[in-house]
Amino acid sequence: MQSVVVEAxxxxxxxxxxxxxxxxxWRFCYLHSFETKQHTxxxxxxxxxxTSEGPEMVRGGGLLVIGQDQDRMGGGYTFSQSLNAVVxxxxxxxxxxxxxxxxxxxxxxETHLDPQPLVSFSDLKNNWKIEGSVNIEDxxxxxxxxxxxxxxxxxxxxxxxxxxxxxxxxxxxxLPVPISAxxxxxxxxxxxxxxPYCSDAHGYSIALGMLKEYETHSHYHYxxxxxxxxxxxxxxxxxxxxCVAIAVxxxxxxxxxxxxxxxxxxxxxxxxxxxxxxxxxxCDESLFDTTYLVLGESGEKPVFRGFSNSQLQWTGTTWTxxxxxxxxxxxxMTTKFEDExxxxxxxxxxxxxxxSLQQGSSQFLVISACxxxxxx
Numbered sequence: 585m586q587s588v589v590v591e592a593x594x595x596x597x598x599x600x601x602x603x604x605x606x607x608x609x610w611r612f613c614y615l616h617s618f619e620t621k622q623h624t625x626x627x628x629x630x631x632x633x634x635t636s637e638g639p640e641m642v643r644g645g646g647l648l649v650i651g652q653d654q655d656r657m658g659g660g661y662t663f664s665q666s667l668n669a670v671v672x673x674x675x676x677x678x679x680x681x682x683x684x685x686x687x688x689x690x691x692x693x694e695t696h697l698d699p700q701p702l703v704s705f706s707d708l709k710n711n712w713k714i715e716g717s718v719n720i721e722d723x724x725x726x727x728x729x730x731x732x733x734x735x736x737x738x739x740x741x742x743x744x745x746x747x748x749x750x751x752x753x754x755x756x757x758x759l760p761v762p763i764s765a766x767x768x769x770x771x772x773x774x775x776x777x778x779x780p781y782c783s784d785a786h787g788y789s790i791a792l793g794m795l796k797e798y799e800t801h802s803h804y805h806y807x808x809x810x811x812x813x814x815x816x817x818x819x820x821x822x823x824x825x826x827c828v829a830i831a832v833x834x835x836x837x838x839x840x841x842x843x844x845x846x847x848x849x850x851x852x853x854x855x856x857x858x859x860x861x862x863x864x865x866x867c868d869e870s871l872f873d874t875t876y877l878v879l880g881e882s883g884e885k886p887v888f889r890g891f892s893n894s895q896l897q898w899t900g901t902t903w904t905x906x907x908x909x910x911x912x913x914x915x916x917m918t919t920k921f922e923d924e925x926x927x928x929x930x931x932x933x934x935x936x937x938x939x940s941l942q943q944g945s946s947q948f949l950v951i952s953a954c955x956x957x958x959x960x
Contacts (some may be wrong), residue, residue, distance in 0.1 A: 588627055590614060609728050611690040617680050626690045648703060663893065663909040672723050676703035692729030734856045736760065736774045740781040740884045741923035742848035745827045748791050751851060754927040755878050756859030756953035759793030760852055761805055763814045771830060772838050781884045782850035791849050794828040796842060803828055816840045861888060865949040867939035871907045896926060912936045918946065927951050
């Protein structure tokens with residue numbers, strides 16, 4: 585359960601509690617009347633109202649800093665006080681919005697408010713000074729307002745069906761199974777940027793999480809065994825082919841076909857919730873995080889982001905675990921194969937960590953989606 589804390593000078597107010605998941609958009613709008621001391625906070629589908637003490641105005645002449653705490657005017661920034669999040673469509677108005685205007689904003693409706701906001705992200709590169717490890721991207725309203733809790737991650741290595749299933753299981757996901765034309769289109773939209781990594785002269789295909797039922801010539805979910813009623817086959821020349829793939833080619837774009845299960849294809853994993861990967865084998869004094877999230881890609885491979893101050897990513901020749909506040913604190917995986925991933929039991933060479941190991945010596949770490957409740 586989380587609360588929102590709003591602070592101004594020496595004043596502070598805290599909302600009631602709500603339960604929200606990581607890696608989901610939190611739509612937030614704070615209304616404050618300096619005249620009546622009334623405030624209303626819209627937080628996704630929650631509304632908190634009340635009366636509170638506070639300043640009579642917001643004084644000008646200072647600095648507005650997003651994503652950091654100022655220990656002194658314009659400085660005193662520390663990594664531990666930085667915001668680890670994505671912020672979109674920030675606006676600051678010089679009037680109190682109406683309740684209906686605030687509801688429209690948090691409900692993801694198009695808003696055209698007058699006057700224009702005093703501060704916004706409409707021209708980030710020219711109106712803001714960007715410092716530190718900040719990425720700027722363009723997002724559509726649909727990206728922010730999508731209600732689907734699932735997301736896709738690409739693994740660009742060529743794997744057979746069984747290898748793809750194993751990888752998705754290892755990171756807490758599963759192969760995608762579209763059950764509607766809209767979900768099929770979502771997969772295609774996700775796949776388009778990966779054409780340079782996965783295509784050959786004939787285009788490329790991605791394995792789906794379905795298998796063929798011989799007697800009825802239908803297809804079913806590879807995990808649950810549930811029959812899939814939706815289909816998008818262009819043709820059904822199945823012969824000895826038991827698996828199902830989706831084509832990303834000019835002629836057969838978006839259509840399915842039966843494929844051999846040992847055919848090696850790029851893999852995407854579908855996640856219906858945030859997966860927590862645990863690292864086991866670090867000492868108690870280690871600077872590295874012990875819990876990681878599977879996030880989007882850096883280059884072509886996934887990134888594993890620690891809860892607080894670490895990041896695990898592919899650095900061109902191997903996997904590197906970095907303590908972000910100090911780049912000289914890191915661990916590199918001893919890689920035997922280029923398509924090897926850091927999940928499971930792997931050997932690492934550690935530098936600069938607090939554990940009582942000789943610098944540059946190796947140790948074995950286990951990275952797994954298995955939680956404590958998985959063991960009896």
